[in-house]
Amino acid sequence: MPLIPMTDSLLRVRDLSVRFRLPEGEVTAVDHVSFDVAPGEVLGIVGESGSGKSQILFSLMGLLAGNGRVSGAAHFAGQDLLAMSPRALDHVRGVAMSMIFQDPMTSLSPYKRVGDQLAEGLIVHKGLSRRDAGREAVRMLDRVRIPDAARRARSYPHEFSGGMRQRVMIAMALLVKPRLLLADEPTTALDVTIQAQIIDILAELAREIGTAIIFVTHDLGVVARLCDRVIVLYGGRIMEEGPAAPLFAAPAHPYAKGLLHATPRIAAPLTPRLETIAGAPRAGGAMLPGCPFAPRCDQRIDICQTTPPPLKAIAPGRLAACHLTGETA
Known part of the structure; x- marks a missing residue:
């Protein structure tokens, strides 16, 4: 390919x-x-x-x-x-590596303060003391624009709005500088x-x-x-x-x-x-013999339903998997 x-x-x-x-x-x-x-x-x-x-x-x-x-x-x-x-x-x-999930409430413990949850990763993976990890957690909350970060670090996830919880997840994901x-x-x-x-x-x-x-x-x-x-x-x-x-x-x-x-x-x-x-x-489901999009494509031709199109270069830096697109040299 x-x-x-x-x-x-x-x-x-x-x-x-x-x-x-x-x-x-x-x-x-x-x-x-x-x-x-x-x-x-x-x-x-x-x-x-x-x-x-x-x-x-x-x-x-x-x-x-x-x-x-x-x-x-x-x-x-x-x-x-x-x-x-x-x-x-x-x-x-x-x-x-870090990951941000679609729903932050599935990744944040409702029983722990937000600051403690952020600091935990630094303590476990970076070997920081609890005090230093707490300071870094507050600093990152401030960088993701959570107002009054030092006070909000002592809050629980349910005390944040959806947008603020997502910012907490971003802070958590970026805290270890992945x-x-x-x-x-x-x-x-x-x-x-x-x-x-x-x-x-x-x-x-x-x-x-x-x-x-x-x-x-x-x-x-x-x-x-x-x-x-x-x-x-x-x-x-x-x-x-x-x-x-x-x-x-x-x-x-x-x-x-x-x-x-x-x-x-x-x-x-x-x-x-x-x-x-x-x-x-x-x-x-079971893979189709041809292009997976063929059943919905208004431009399909016979080969689209029988042969998978290869992913090929169509322009410098660009690829497409379609029998109807031209291939660059």
Whole structure:
């Protein structure tokens, strides 16, 4: 499979597949996905619900459900995350990799003060004293713009709003200064004003610390604002990949075009109705013999339903998996 060449990649994922055993049979959630992430880069992974976005992150973090199995390779700083023992992976997760989840209440203990929860990671993984860890926790809460951080560090999660709890999760994830941050739709449940603030915080802190980010979302507006490069995922496969600006300006794959055309635009002229993609999203199940998007594609030809399209270079730095797109030399 051709890949966009990356120099000094921090993360190199090759042929990543995720499958789940269910009573009715095996379901494929991610199908032979490959990509690189460079230090300091923000990579967005977009697609409808059920496209496999979150399962990529869970597999990298070793957090798949018990009935899931993963294959392929994911080399992070020279180590294959998928081949690590649980103990070794736990150390990497605590020091070099962090994750922000969609719902912060599932990751914050309701019985512990916020400051204590932040400090715990520094005590366990960095060997700081409780006093020094507490000071660092307050400093990071202040950096993610939580007012009166020293006082709020003594509060419990239920005393924070949804937006503030998400900022606490960002502070927790960045406190150990990870080399790689995985963000699973962290702004989905927030209003647009809080979304914008959190995106700015992530971008600012990532620039300062040099952290690489994989940002999973279905919100193309968030991706356009935050991400350097984008992967468009459908049915567990990469449909298109490339730098954010040219991909959004001229998407090559019919699915990427459909996603963009279905996104409301304030500056666009008024139309009778918002464009949609016909049919329902494909979420797992037996893999189709051809392109997974073929049943919903209004441009499909016979080969689309019988032969999987290869992921090929269509322009410098851009890839697409479509029989209708031209391949560059």
